[in-house]
Amino acid sequence: MTSDKAELQESGAVKSAMRVLDLFEYLGRWGDKTHTEIARELDIPKSSLTQLLKTLVRRGYLIYQPASKGYELGPAIADLARRVGDSTDLVSVAAPVLSWITGETQESCALNFIKGDRSEVVAAVTSPRRLLYHMQSGDSAPLYATSGGKALLAHLPEEMRRDYLSRVVLEPITPNTITTIPALEAELADVRAKGYAQVVEEFTIGIAGVARPVLSASGFPLASLNIAMPIARFEDAARDRCLAVLEKAVADIRHQCGWI
Missing domain, CATH: 1.10.10.10 (Winged helix-like DNA-binding domain superfamily/Winged helix DNA-binding domain)
Incomplete structure (x- = not known):
């Protein structure tokens, strides 16, 4: 052109x-x-x-x-305004919850928002352990490559999710990164069915993570909560413990925000 x-x-x-x-x-x-x-x-x-x-x-x-x-x-205007207010409230509500998550699991955790086609960390708490994964506000990653991003992507309204899948380029960030749309669609369906997302070395070698979405009262994924840890500690018992803690954390946030 x-x-x-x-x-x-x-x-x-x-x-x-x-x-x-x-x-x-x-x-x-x-x-x-x-x-x-x-x-x-x-x-x-x-x-x-x-x-x-x-x-x-x-x-x-x-x-x-x-x-x-x-x-x-129309109502979509009011819905956008509500989402802005909800997101603002969410950060302040989530801060003590993030500290509780790390206290319970001894692992790093974060609150993530969608920013364009990426997930962005808006608040985080770092693990007190010597071997850890560090996340900080402003860090971002493709939605398809992290647990927090997949939890958000899987719960987007179908029209928004299809639009994303029609144009995204799945770059192989690590050897474990999903690189085909059918494989990603199948995993997102699994995330919706299970209520959580999981990655193992898909964005960072040596790191695994799990995440749950934080849904508004209307079911829109306003954010996700994720826990990331070295794969040396990512055993079934540790994963299940993290998922249980995240489930309580999400319920607490939604209750404080008046969405349940």
């Missing part, structure tokens, strides 16, 4: 994004406006506006009112 074509494409994308934002701000202030009113007051060609409105209604960001033939902001 030539630089001129790229610039035109980027300009068109920015213009479309600006129209969406202008529309949200306009309806947020005035509400219940017809197609004609929106086109006139925001100076958007009617043909372009028709497709934009259809898409936003289908995704739940707008609602069409047949009686007035007007459009209003």
Whole structure:
């Protein structure tokens, strides 16, 4: 693609994004406006506006009112706002829970959020043992390669998960990393069935981990809690102990946040 074509494409994308934002701000202030009113007051060609409105209604960001033939902001807007609030509360609620997890297991643990196509550590507590795996806020990894990432990915709404799987490139980070979509899909189905994710040297050689998702009241994966340890200590008894601790930790967080 030539630089001129790229610039035109980027300009068109920015213009479309600006129209969406202008529309949200306009309806947020005035509400219940017809197609004609929106086109006139925001100076958007009617043909372009028709497709934009259809898409936003289908995704739940707008609602069409047949009686007035007007459009209003939809429930998806409120859902986004709730998720921001939930995520903010989650970090403060999770801090003492993370300390409890490490106290119970003597292993490093973390709270992870989805950031684009990656999972990112937003809070962590380090194991007091000499042989340990260190995690800190800001660390990130592909969703498909870590226990925390898989716990998040497996519980995304189907449309979001399919979109991710249709474009992700599975790079072989270690010899154990999953590198085919069918294998990843099968593992994600297993994660949903079992309620937890597990990796053994898929992101870091010598390290294994387990994770459980932290689901909102609506079932959206707001975060995941994971425990990571050297494979020298990753025996069945240790894994089962970690999973039991994570189950209690997730229940505690969801209870404190009012999601159960």
